[in-house]
Amino acid sequence: MEELKQRIAAEGQNLGNGILKIDSLLNHQLDPMLMVNMGKELAALFADIKVDRILTAEISGIAPALMTAIELQVPVVYARKKQPITMRGPIYMEAAPSHTKGGMVELLVSGEFLKAGEKVLIIDDFLASGETLKALVRLLESANAELVGIGVVVEKSFESGREALGEAGVDVPIHALATIASMEGKTITLA
Amino acid sequence: MEELKQRIAAEGQNLGNGILKIDSLLNHQLDPMLMVNMGKELAALFADIKVDRILTAEISGIAPALMTAIELQVPVVYARKKQPITMRGPIYMEAAPSHTKGGMVELLVSGEFLKAGEKVLIIDDFLASGETLKALVRLLESANAELVGIGVVVEKSFESGREALGEAGVDVPIHALATIASMEGKTITLA
Numbered sequence: 001m002e003e004l005k006q007r008i009a010a011e012g013q014n015l016g017n018g019i020l021k022i023d024s025l026l027n028h029q030l031d032p033m034l035m036v037n038m039g040k041e042l043a044a045l046f047a048d049i050k051v052d053r054i055l056t057a058e059i060s061g062i063a064p065a066l067m068t069a070i071e072l073q074v075p076v077v078y079a080r081k082k083q084p085i086t087m088r089g090p091i092y093m094e095a096a097p098s099h100t101k102g103g104m105v106e107l108l109v110s111g112e113f114l115k116a117g118e119k120v121l122i123i124d125d126f127l128a129s130g131e132t133l134k135a136l137v138r139l140l141e142s143a144n145a146e147l148v149g150i151g152v153v154v155e156k157s158f159e160s161g162r163e164a165l166g167e168a169g170v171d172v173p174i175h176a177l178a179t180i181a182s183m184e185g186k187t188i189t190l191a
Numbered sequence: 192m193e194e195l196k197q198r199i200a201a202e203g204q205n206l207g208n209g210i211l212k213i214d215s216l217l218n219h220q221l222d223p224m225l226m227v228n229m230g231k232e233l234a235a236l237f238a239d240i241k242v243d244r245i246l247t248a249e250i251s252g253i254a255p256a257l258m259t260a261i262e263l264q265v266p267v268v269y270a271r272k273k274q275p276i277t278m279r280g281p282i283y284m285e286a287a288p289s290h291t292k293g294g295m296v297e298l299l300v301s302g303e304f305l306k307a308g309e310k311v312l313i314i315d316d317f318l319a320s321g322e323t324l325k326a327l328v329r330l331l332e333s334a335n336a337e338l339v340g341i342g343v344v345v346e347k348s349f350e351s352g353r354e355a356l357g358e359a360g361v362d363v364p365i366h367a368l369a370t371i372a373s374m375e376g377k378t379i380t381l382a
Binding site: 015019020021022023024027028029030031032033035036058059062063066067069070073074075076077078080084085086087088100101109110112113 | 206210211212213214215218219220221222223224226227249250253254257258260261264265266267268269271275276277278279291292300301303304
């Protein structure tokens with residue numbers, strides 16, 4: 001997606017250790033028109049796949065997942081990282097190591113909003129190591145829902161998350177709106 | 192907003208202690224078409240006010256804030272509750288007591304995305320005690336930005352947050368898409 005690549009090239013910062021700062025457009029500030037276009041692009045990439053529901057993870061997955069859902073006209077459920085008092089059982093829970101936060105992050109989804117047999121598209125902000133996405137895939141497996149695709153805003157291909165997903169048995173289409181091939185020194189090299 | 196009131200009446204659950212479970216439409220699952228309509232309604236309520244930016248708080252404020260921002264064509268910034276490693280100073284920080292989570296919740300906004308003199312509309316999911324909204328207002332004061340209005344999806348008027356905002360000196364228009372007048376026993380009484 002050319003518009004997104006240009007924005008990353010203009011506004012992105014390489015903070016070292018593979019940490020990409022793009023909080024002007026995804027992780028803190030949101031540009032609504034760019035978000036609309038990201039939703040349209042993600043929806044177009046999965047246009048030929050039947051989707052019943054979108055699954056994402058709070059926090060930064062919510063905006064791109066919602067915009068994609070508007071295009072596809074399907075509900076979104078966002079995995080919570082702490083159990084809210086309004087979440088009642090049964091609850092599906094998985095944990096994933098977090099590169100950017102350290103430690104483990106829990107992902108919880110109520111059984112109310114993830115049903116057996118549903119065809120689910122996962123949308124998230126980043127595909128880096130793939131650990132969060134693998135945990136979301138396991139949530140779907142626990143619910144006997146069917147994964148039909150994975151779409152992300154930014155893939156950091158040098159962290160090999162796509163390969164890790166393959167090794168975990170994921171064989172659905174995986175699409176990214178922008179791919180970062182390397183982050184050496186202070187540079188950001190878009191694919 | 193009649194559509195929202197009907198959905199709350201049909202899907203809302205009173206869990207006691209003033210806790211309203213509407214996670215089928217706001218706090219866990221999102222209905223994209225309802226979200227689009229909520230954004231249109233919120234934008235219409237503030238149509239005669241000049242707005243440069245929308246401020247909300249993660250997590251459940253993101254979706255209604257983004258949908259309102261799309262209508263008004265202004266950027267959103269969502270206050271973070273933990274400092275991400277990509278957030279660099281100067282940082283504005285306020286804390287608010289949380290009724291639903293217990294303890295204090297911190298709200299952090301980077302000075303990059305909240306500028307002196309900007310006219311800011313606050314959008315959030317709930318107006319209950321008003322504590323979170325008061326903390327967002329203080330963030331704007333710290334940044335020398337100008338509060339021009341407050342819009343929420345649901346107001347629990349029996350928790351008197353509107354009065355608490357008034358006592359804190361807030362004298363801008365405050366609008367809610369749905370107002371809950373009381374939650375006695377297991378009932379939910381819409382205003």
